[in-house]
Amino acid sequence: MLLVDFQKQLDHFSLKMVFELDREILALVGSSGSGKTTLLNCLAGIVHPDAGQISLNGTDFFKSGQKPLKIQKRKVGYLFQDYALFPHLTVEQNILYAVPRGTDILHITELTKILGITSLLAKYPHQISGGEKQRVALTRSLAAQPDILLLDEPFSALDDANRDHCQEELLRIHQQWQIPMIFVTHRIADAEKLADRIMRIEKGQMTEKTVG
Numbered sequence: 001m002l003l004v005d006f007q008k009q010l011d012h013f014s015l016k017m018v019f020e021l022d023r024e025i026l027a028l029v030g031s032s033g034s035g036k037t038t039l040l041n042c043l044a045g046i047v048h049p050d051a052g053q054i055s056l057n058g059t060d061f062f063k064s065g066q067k068p069l070k071i072q073k074r075k076v077g078y079l080f081q082d083y084a085l086f087p088h089l090t091v092e093q094n095i096l097y098a099v100p101r102g103t104d105i106l107h108i109t110e111l112t113k114i115l116g117i118t119s120l121l122a123k124y125p126h127q128i129s130g131g132e133k134q135r136v137a138l139t140r141s142l143a144a145q146p147d148i149l150l151l152d153e154p155f156s157a158l159d160d161a162n163r164d165h166c167q168e169e170l171l172r173i174h175q176q177w178q179i180p181m182i183f184v185t186h187r188i189a190d191a192e193k194l195a196d197r198i199m200r201i202e203k204g205q206m207t208e209k210t211v212g
């Protein structure tokens with residue numbers, strides 16, 4: 001269970017987030033600059049709230065007055081909006097970079113197969129397309145078997161066929177792993193197809209939309 005109750009002052013407004021998320025898929029929608037990425041960054045530990053609390057399955061990620069839990073200890077899978085692949089590493093090295101020693105590599109081989117990137121493993125990021133980069137970034141976010149998955153516009157560069165395929169696989173992985181997933185999207189159709197819950201963020205304030 002993810003518990004979120006924090007605030008953070010941004011340039012033009014304050015981001016105020018209060019919600020709980022069980023093993024569900026939550027879609028975040030809202031205009032550009034409304035605070036969606038900042039919410040994901042706070043969960044991942046890249047930036048910190050000013051006050052409040054974030055915890056996952058009883059472990060405090062952030063709590064006012066305490067030292068925030070380090071990024072490496074959070075077991076968060078994060079697909080960044082710009083993919084953030086290391087240019088000097090191959091696709092395979094990019095995927096393995098975030099994987100702790102002792103992780104079952106078989107499941108990574110399986111992931112590369114189902115996400116259709118097996119033939120790309122020896123290539124470098126500049127040698128592959130935007131859609132391929134997005135699938136590599138998705139594989140990397142899943143590789144360390146995280147306790148929560150954060151996806152910032154994970155399907156934006158995919159063509160219709162690849163988008164459908166990756167979404168089906170993501171749903172299957174979600175069913176198998178039973179972890180909370182949060183994804184940002186500008187496509188309401190994606191939110192309605194994948195999410196159990198849809199949250200709209202505008203100028204740092206959230207409202208939840210009923211699904212169905």
Ligand SMILES: Nc1ncnc2c1ncn2[C@@H]1O[C@H](COP(=O)(O)OP(=O)(O)OP(=O)(O)O)[C@@H](O)[C@H]1O
Nearest residue numbers: 009010011012031032033034035036037038039047
């Ligand atoms: N660490 C920070 N400190 C202060 N302000 C910030 C910080 N990070 C982002 N901002 C500002 O907060 C606002 C929200 O940015 P954010 O990237 O979270 O929006 P977003 O909803 O993800 O937008 P987009 O859909 O365009 O990606 C922006 O005005 C941004 O300039």
